[in-house]
Amino acid sequence: MSGTAGGTAGAAPVWRRLWLPTVLALAAGAVLVSLGLWQLERLAWKTALIEAATSRPEAPPVAPPAPATWDGLDWDEADLTRLAVPGRFLPGEAFVYTVLSDARGPLSGPGLWVMAPFETTEGWVVLVNRGFVPTGMDGAAPVVPPPPTGEIVLDGLLRRPDPPGMFTPDPSPQKKLWFVRDAAEMAPAFSLPADTRLAPFTLDAAASTTPPGGVPQAGETRRVYTNSHLQYALTWFGLAAALAGVWLVFVLGRLRRR
Structure with a gap:
């Protein structure tokens, strides 16, 4: 009876000492996961941009945007x-x-x-x-x-x-x-x-x-885009997983020492 009671009495202080690190770990993990998800959104945006950079210049030419539309131009949609x-x-x-x-x-x-x-x-x-x-x-x-x-x-x-x-x-x-x-x-x-x-x-x-003399040399639009958003997303998710691992080791260590 006394052993059981002592164990129960000793457990409460341990969990009271764990709640603050747990809350901080959850908050930091939420931030890391949200950053990873944001990078996935950026990945989709950059992929679409690269596809547009490849396809738009090869499409048949269209009429230019009229002045009445200039204020509302979506540059991601219009560029190239x-x-x-x-x-x-x-x-x-x-x-x-x-x-x-x-x-x-x-x-x-x-x-x-x-x-x-x-x-x-x-x-x-x-x-x-x-x-x-x-x-x-x-x-x-x-x-x-x-x-x-x-x-x-x-x-x-x-x-x-x-x-x-x-x-x-x-x-x-x-x-x-x-x-x-x-x-x-x-x-x-x-x-x-x-x-x-x-x-x-x-x-x-x-x-x-381009004039017959070759200068100025036209048709040199830069259409090269870097796309590292997947690596960034994996980095944030990896940090979140590492944080979860550190928290688990910390908690288990505290529980063994109680």
């Missing part, structure tokens, strides 16, 4: 859509520094994207990436052939705005040199009228628009 845009090139050009690797054409390495304004037959303007020219970062504007004159139907890929990162250099408007492609930021380089309706997206010209 192949467009057929009737209109004409306007005077002016600006440059965006880049490093072209895995090029489809013969030119690669450090250089510039050549950006030019294109006025559509509907009256609005889109900035067009005419292609790549190899050069350094000395700020000197390269000499490139002018775009075609007159009315054309431009074949190209819609590109979402390219936001600057933490270490992106400031642009040099006096040299017409930028480091990201953002239509709103680059607009002053082209002296467009104040009432110009400028598209929030840019357009990457198709390879077929």
Whole structure:
């Protein structure tokens, strides 16, 4: 009787000492599992993005988004859509520094994207990436052939705005040199009228628009995406499993010592 009573009396303090570590372990485990599930959601999103990056540029061209739809554009749905845009090139050009690797054409390495304004037959303007020219970062504007004159139907890929990162250099408007492609930021380089309706997206010209001299080299849209979300998810789930194992060892150790 006394042994049983003593064992029962001794058990209560052990469980009282275990409740706080258990609650903390459950909370931490819930966070780890939720992070793993979030990475699985990101995996599905990235997989769909990669599939779109492969299929959209090869689809038949469609009409560009109308200005009335610009504010509601879903960039994940619109990016890399192949467009057929009737209109004409306007005077002016600006440059965006880049490093072209895995090029489809013969030119690669450090250089510039050549950006030019294109006025559509509907009256609005889109900035067009005419292609790549190899050069350094000395700020000197390269000499490139002018775009075609007159009315054309431009074949190209819609590109979402390219936001600057933490270490992106400031642009040099006096040299017409930028480091990201953002239509709103680059607009002053082209002296467009104040009432110009400028598209929030840019357009990457198709390879077929490359001039006979080969510069600027068009059709070099980057379509490579990393997809590490499955590894991240497995890491979070593995940490949750490890936490459960540590908690179990801790509890069993406490129970053996009571």
